[in-house]
Structure formats: structure tokens, C-alpha cells
Amino acid sequence: MFGFDAKNKLILDTKFICPACTLILRDPIQLTYCGHRQCQSCFRWQYGNLIKCQQCLETTSQNQVMLDRGFKNDMQTLPIECSFGDWIGILRNYQTHLDQYHRNPICEYCHRQFSTVSNLNGHKLLECENIIVNCLLKDFGCDEQIHLYNIRNHYWSENHQDSLTRIVQRMKLQIENMFMSSIQIDTHPFRSPTVVPVDSNIVRFQELFEILNIRQDDLNISNYTAQERVNNALFQCQKKSAKLTLSLL
Ligand SMILES: [Zn+2]
Ligand SMILES: [Zn+2]
Ligand SMILES: [Zn+2]
Ligand SMILES: [Zn+2]
Ligand SMILES: [Zn+2]
Structure with missing residues (x-):
């Protein structure tokens, strides 16, 4: 599981974006030392007792990391533009919309088909051979x-x-x-x-x-x-x- 992709992702406040997967936070976890947040699933990738923040590289010990329910609730009314079509709604209803209308999505870069939107997002971030970028330098x-x-x-x-x-x-x-x-x-x-x-x-x-x-x-x-x-x-x-x-x- 990764965060949510959306057409309007880039114009949202960066506090709603996970620095690990760079998508909209799903089940945000807060690192109490620096205050930054990551998706719960992105956080689970890491190991050891110290968690390094993907945004500022500060470390927080594992027992000081918690699911940020208040922030998650606040995010429910975020405006979302579906990344596949014309649907506009709020984050609370987005997953249902994706499950209903975008089953078996296809990667627009390599045309492989996936069982869920979340798997497709993971594919694009971690393995798609057809997404090529220029270095920022x-x-x-x-x-x-x-x-x-x-x-x-x-x-x-x-x-x-x-x-x-x-x-x-x-x-x-x-x-x-x-x-x-x-x-x-x-x-x-x-x-x-x-x-x-x-x-x-x-x-x-x-x-x-x-x-x-x-x-x-x-x-x-x-x-x-x-x-x-x-x-x-x-x-x-x-x-x-x-x-x-x-x-x-
Ligand atoms: Zn994430
Ligand atoms: Zn941080
Ligand atoms: Zn849609
Ligand atoms: Zn692909
Ligand atoms: Zn470079």
C-alpha cells in the first residue's frame, strides 16, 4: 500500500504529501522528534530501533512513532481530483471511487495491467522501466x-x-x-x-x-x-x- 495519487496532488499543501512515496498520505504516522509524517505502510519498510525521517533525515526512536488519528480525520475533507478521470470529491470517498470505477488499472507508460490502483502506484514508484526522467542537475x-x-x-x-x-x-x-x-x-x-x-x-x-x-x-x-x-x-x-x-x- 502506498499513498493516494491524484491530479491535484502537486498543488496540495506539502504537509499532506508523504516524503517516502511522494503521494497523498494514507494513514499518516507522525515522527514525534521532528513532527513530519509518513504513510503507515511507507514507515513499515524501515527497520531497526531508530527511524530516519525521509524529509529531514532526523531520527526518532520507534516507540515514539504513532498513528496520527487527528490529522487523518482532518484530511478526510481534502479536495481530490481523480487521477484517471473527471471525478472530483473528497479524500474520504476516494478509495471507494477507485475500487468501484478503476479496477484493474493499466500503467500508461508500459501498459501492464494491475489488480488495484495501489499496486499500480507501487509499480510506477519502484519498478516501471518506461518512466525516465532527466536529472535535476x-x-x-x-x-x-x-x-x-x-x-x-x-x-x-x-x-x-x-x-x-x-x-x-x-x-x-x-x-x-x-x-x-x-x-x-x-x-x-x-x-x-x-x-x-x-x-x-x-x-x-x-x-x-x-x-x-x-x-x-x-x-x-x-x-x-x-x-x-x-x-x-x-x-x-x-x-x-x-x-x-x-x-x-
Ligand atoms: Zn507514503
Ligand atoms: Zn522530519
Ligand atoms: Zn476516477
Ligand atoms: Zn509501467
Ligand atoms: Zn544527476
Whole structure:
């Protein structure tokens, strides 16, 4: 079982989205240490006494994890647009609608048929060979095409790490340059400031970092934890925009 897919998934508040399956939460479990939620079924995949949050990577011990009934109740009236057709309703009635009208759904990418919508969603996330995406760093030197199910592995590949390291180095340099020129302006108010050529790619990457909410000290990506945080932020961002960058084989 995974969360619910819906046409309007991307415009819902992100608190309703499971960071593990990136679908609308089904039976939300709250991790009490950081407060984030995941589907109950997505949570069960994990093992050991410490549970690592898929969103912020903080850990919560297993006995501090509980089904969030209040949140689940609040979600029942969420507006839903059926991912297969014109049906519009609320989350409470969605599963019944799916069971009634979308039995044996077909994967639109590989045309395999499934017994339930939930199995189809799992197939798309974990194994469909025909869902290919561009890496989010495509414009920054990582031009590999990746299976959607393999994105996390891709982020740890040498090619991707090299692109990330290169872009971060250039970004640091640019920040230093901007800092130096601002000092020059301060100390010599009547001299025209030195013009530092701005690399528009770097500016876009800086914007991406801001969207991803990556901290300045994470720029030191030779550190494993920082690298993990950057990759996780990329993963969350890529999964959310997956629909926009999908291309068929
Ligand atoms: Zn989930
Ligand atoms: Zn968290
Ligand atoms: Zn429908
Ligand atoms: Zn498929
Ligand atoms: Zn990449």
C-alpha cells in the first residue's frame, strides 16, 4: 500500500504529501522528534530501533512513532481530483471511487495491467522501466537519463557527485567574488565598483539551493552528512516535479 495519487496532488499543501512515496498520505504516522509524517505502510519498510525521517533525515526512536488519528480525520475533507478521470470529491470517498470505477488499472507508460490502483502506484514508484526522467542537475553537467525508481542511487553515482562538486565550487567562488567587490565599494565609495562577471548558471543553481532550503554550510559537500542532505533535498524536489520532467522512452 502506498499513498493516494491524484491530479491535484502537486498543488496540495506539502504537509499532506508523504516524503517516502511522494503521494497523498494514507494513514499518516507522525515522527514525534521532528513532527513530519509518513504513510503507515511507507514507515513499515524501515527497520531497526531508530527511524530516519525521509524529509529531514532526523531520527526518532520507534516507540515514539504513532498513528496520527487527528490529522487523518482532518484530511478526510481534502479536495481530490481523480487521477484517471473527471471525478472530483473528497479524500474520504476516494478509495471507494477507485475500487468501484478503476479496477484493474493499466500503467500508461508500459501498459501492464494491475489488480488495484495501489499496486499500480507501487509499480510506477519502484519498478516501471518506461518512466525516465532527466536529472535535476541536467543543465549543470549531469545529463544522464534515469529511471524514476533509481533516482536515489543515481544521486550517489560518480557522474552526479562530480557535477554537484563542480557547481558548488563555482558557487563558492562567485559568493567570494561578490563579497570582495562589496568590500571595495564600501572602502572606496567614489570609485566605480569592479564588475565581476556573473555566471547565470550559478545564479540559477543558487536559486535552486534556496528552493531546496539548503544551508550555506552544506556547501562543504565533502562531508557525508551534508552530501546526504543535499541529495535528499534534490530527491524531494525531483519527485515533486517528476510529472513535469517525465519523458517517454
Ligand atoms: Zn507514503
Ligand atoms: Zn522530519
Ligand atoms: Zn476516477
Ligand atoms: Zn509501467
Ligand atoms: Zn544527476
